[in-house]
Amino acid sequence: MKARRNESSKKPRCGGAAAAWLLVPLLVLIVLKTDSLPHLARLRETIVTQVSVETVSEHELRSKVSSSGLEREKIWQQQQQLVEAAKFKDAERLPKTTDSVAEAPPSPASSDEIASHGVDGIKDLKDEKNIVAMNGEVDGSLRNSDVATPRSSKLSCNFSSERMDVCAMDGDIRVHGKSATVYVVAASNDSYRPENGTVTIRPYSRKWEISTTMQMVREVRITTDDTAPQQCTVTHSVPAVLFSTGGYSYNFFHTMTDLVIPLFNTAREYDGHVQLLVTDFDRTTIFKLRHFLGKLSDFPVIDLDADDAVRCFPAVRVGIESHKELGIIPALSRKGYTMKDFQDFLQSAYSLKRAWATPANRSSGQRPRLLMMQRRKSRALTNEEDALAAARDVGFEVVVAGPEVVKNMAQFAEVVNSCDVMVGVHGAGLTNLVFLPRSATVVQIVPWGEMKWACWSAFRDPLPDMGLRYVEYEVTADETTLKDVYPRDHAVFTNPLAIHNEGFGKMWSIFLEGQNVTIDIGRFTGVMRQIYQFVTIS
Structure with a gap:
């Protein structure tokens, strides 16, 4: 009996453990x-x-x-x-x-x-401020809910810009990355309703190049029909901006003018409380821009093409607002942003120390810093060492930047910001001028071949809005290596515009990819002396 009582007394404990x-x-x-x-x-x-x-x-x-x-x-x-x-x-x-x-x-x-x-x-x-967690907590944009709150939604689109189509929507917005589809659930009566309930956008800022660049950009489908998924895999509490890193993102000029500046213009207003969605995800570009993106958004970017989640947002913008090459038009900006606002943002994102370039004092032995942008494959200076020596003799402290140094964007931004003058032959490397302090000087060496139109559009016209001074050195027929390839009576020398009229490819292959430059050191020295006087005081 005692044994039985002991056994029975253990049962409740075993049962309690099992229940636990x-x-x-x-x-x-x-x-x-x-x-x-x-x-x-x-x-x-x-x-x-x-x-x-x-x-x-x-x-x-x-x-x-x-x-x-x-x-x-x-x-x-x-x-x-x-x-x-x-x-x-x-x-x-x-x-x-x-x-x-x-x-x-x-x-x-x-x-x-x-x-x-x-x-x-x-x-x-x-x-630890990298792509895994660029700034702030990873899931701070999420709500504790699997289903979006039902409410009417609104869609509006702007197709009038020659550079970019943009659609904005708010309400119950659901995004499925793998199918590149944005669902506007229960669109209101005053909402834009596209034909057949669907509109497509290629979210990249080069709309006019529809048969070339834009073919490298994935279409995003925006629909107001009733096919939206009923279940939200992830529900976000912040809006989203959807854009592409396709196109020419491998070229730094295009990275800046087609992506970075328009993205700032579009997403800065959210003060970090925005989720960035990327299609045509280019990991090199995203990694290179990690400091900028980490400042722009508190959350890691999402590779949309690889994402099978149904993400629900209170608002989504598809496409980013682009106004012109390497610039912002404040009157067209939703928040009236300027390029000075953009420069201030870069200063903060990359912890740059100089907002303004101040004249060096010659009497105290100060030497203004001159940054020479090197090129290797085309439009290179064949007598670069002589040019560098000339700049040093005038009184500059010369800093040389080759392609291998430029690759590290964060470190190189600080190098650029420490300089007073930037010199280089027309090319993507000059785009680093966005990191210069205001009142610095940019010297663009314009290649032979009636190339002013391209050089002005890219690197002359944007400079006043950034508070930078522009100086131009135009290459003559005697300074181009094309003289060693074509006779002087060829159209390359007698009528370069005729080459332009044969198509962009022909112009590019001859005047951009097909020449190097041997500058006249005497003439170049004269230009350097003028700039030196401008950036120094006695």
Whole structure:
């Protein structure tokens, strides 16, 4: 009997333990549902891990949102492993330059850091402000809800600009990345209703190049019909801006004029409370712009093409507002932004120290800094060393910037900002002038071949809005290497505009890709002396 009583007394305890174990799955579900585990909550966003563009594959960079807490935890662990693996993977050392780029403030990273992480990954691995979590908490844009709040929605579109189509919508807006579809749910009666309920946009700022550039940009479908998914995989509390990194994003001029400036003009008004959605996701471009994007948005960018989630937003803008080459027209900007506003934003994003260039005092031995932009494959200076020596003899401290240095945008922005004068033959490298302090001087060497129209549009006309001074050095027929290829009675010399009229490809191949420049050192020295007098005081 005693044995039986002991056995029976244990039963309730065993039963209680079993019941407690049965409650564990329910407790886990409650924890996941209430987002009380920070490391799991982060994984409600699509996280793009990008430690180094050379050490992590594109497949590894693309992670997807899962509704299962266990799968989200697994994704997070895998991404952490990728980060750690990339930290120890060897990368090629940064090529050294022969001039004073390395001396420009601030001091560059150590050679060991460069070797370990690659030049583009150093800063982010140190301060953790990278593509994984560029600024702020990862899932701060999310609501604790799986279904969007039903409400009427409104769609409006602007197709009048020659540069960009833009559609804005608010209400119950659902985005499915893989199908590149934006659903405007329960559109109101005063909402724009496209024909057949659907409109398509290629969200890139070069609309007039419809048969060339825009063919590289994925179409985004916006629909007001009743086909919207009923369930939201992820519900955001902030609006979204959807754009493309397709087109010519590999060229820095186009990155700045087609993407960065229009994106600032469109998304700055949200003061960081905006989710950036990217189609034609170019990981090199996103990584290169990580400081800018981290300042623009508090949340990691989302690779839309790889995202199978149904994301619900209170508002979405498809397309970014572009006004002109390398500029903003305040009267057309929704918030009246100017290029000075843009410069101030860059100053903050890249922690640049100089807002204004002040004249160097000659009597105290100060030397103004001159940055020479080097080119290697075309429009290169064949007598560059003589040109550099001439600038030094006039009184400048010369800083040389080759293509390998320009690749590190964050470090190079600080080099540019430390200079008073920038010199270079027309090309994408001159676009770095956006980092110059106001009142600095830009010297554009215009190649032979009636190229002023292109040079003025790209790098002369935008400068007044940025408070920069423009000086031009136009190459003569005696200074171009085309004289070694074509006779002097050829149209290349007698009628360059006739070459232009044969098509852009012909003009490009001859006057942009087909020539180098041997400048007249005497004439160049005279130009340098004039600029030196302007940027110094006695």
